[in-house]
Amino acid sequence: xxxxxxxxxxxxxxxxxxxxxxxxxxxxxxxxxxxxxxxxxxxxxxxxxxxxxxxxxxxxxxxxxxxxxxxxxxxxxxxxxxxxxxxxxxxxxxxxxxxxxxxxxxxxxxxxxxxxxxxxxxxxxxxx
Numbered sequence: 001x002x003x004x005x006x007x008x009x010x011x012x013x014x015x016x017x018x019x020x021x022x023x024x025x026x027x028x029x030x031x032x033x034x035x036x037x038x039x040x041x042x043x044x045x046x047x048x049x050x051x052x053x054x055x056x057x058x059x060x061x062x063x064x065x066x067x068x069x070x071x072x073x074x075x076x077x078x079x080x081x082x083x084x085x086x087x088x089x090x091x092x093x094x095x096x097x098x099x100x101x102x103x104x105x106x107x108x109x110x111x112x113x114x115x116x117x118x119x120x121x122x123x124x125x126x127x128x
Contacts, residue, residue, distance in 0.1 A: 012115065019108045023101055030097030034090050041086040045079055 052075050059068050
């Protein structure tokens with residue numbers, strides 16, 4: 001009896017550990033993808049902003065200021081559009097990660113149900 005209990009406990013612990021490792025891997029992969037997306041967006045925004053500042057430092061007359069004003073508002077709009085696009089990609093990655101984690105939970109639940117049902121089925125079969 002004790003050996004059977006130990007075997008079941010060991011199997012459950014192994015299954016739980018495997019599932020936890022898979023869940024951690026999925027979460028870290030999603031986090032890595034999100035960080036990569038945000039870092040690329042930050043790099044692009046920094047590059048464009050640095051170019052704008054360099055151009056602003058070279059402006060010497062009124063026409064240059066008008067041109068700079070238009071470029072500044074255009075830059076602001078592009079940065080906002082880029083931020084929205086990155087946010088949408090982050091949401092998509094987060095949703096995909098959540099769906100993967102949900103599938104893992106469903107597999108874990110099904111395996112637990114099967115583990116409980118197997119000894120019951122074996123007892124019913126031996127009782128006949």
